[in-house]
Amino acid sequence: MVLPAILRRRAVREYRKDPISSEQIEEIIKAAQFAPTARNRRAVEFIVVTDRETRTALSNALLPQEFVKEAPVIIVPVVNTKAASKPVIDLALASQNIFLQATSMGLGSIWKHVHEGEELEKVRAILGIPENFLLTNIIPIGYAEVPPPPHTDAEYDAKKIHREKW
Amino acid sequence: MVLPAILRRRAVREYRKDPISSEQIEEIIKAAQFAPTARNRRAVEFIVVTDRETRTALSNALLPQEFVKEAPVIIVPVVNTKAASKPVIDLALASQNIFLQATSMGLGSIWKHVHEGEELEKVRAILGIPENFLLTNIIPIGYAEVPPPPHTDAEYDAKKIHREKW
16 A cells, blocks of 8 residues: 555655664665666665764755755765666656655655756765766655645546546 | 555566556556655646557557557656656656556556657657657556566665765
């Protein structure tokens, strides 16, 4: 049953400081590793940041949003562009598994976009990421200050379904 | 508990002809609609193809793989590029929810890539998709001829996790 996690998965922008265990982090990254990758290249890797100073540096490198440094853990999916077939897609598929696995463990998360250019280069420098690895986003994770309400069927939009043709 | 579905989600390349009900399709698309979208633009829509002739046309438009037309349903996620902030990422996030929801319902699925250029234009013509809607993939769905074995921890690669920095 994945639908409950899909409905409870919401962008969380306020985190409690409570730490997350190594076991929790490992379970989340395991979920991400088993996301599909284009041509099964499996070229996605993960940086786990818990250090307060590094989290603050990452937060300052991006459009500032307090929650980026408040979340106790930031997972950064990166992909080897020399090995991947569709690097941006691989990162998104892995990220979605991270969101869902975190949700199913009672944790909040969010896609914090890293824009190409200055933001990307700053994040690369802070984390020492090699030139041939790309990232599109970082994922703060932690317990939500106020767990957001799940999605409901009221939001479901049947008009976005087209039968047989457009 | 999403991990069981994540582990059981494997690319399926042989489908039984058994049909899928409208209710099953709706449940899968509901899961897709609740995937996150960049800046919450929610610009992803879905074409559901069950017509045998259309499935064959789609199959012939792409690098030929028999399973594309054998699967009883093909879901085609498309995104309004005028509304979306990160259209390719939005499509991938929605697709991953489709894979997981289908898996949790005992169904197989696969990312069948639609390459930019000739393939994309052919698919656009077959389905009548407007110019401002983009797609990256189609998703055949059905019961697997032979359900593939789930991922196991043996495949989990701890070397792809970097602590604090690269």
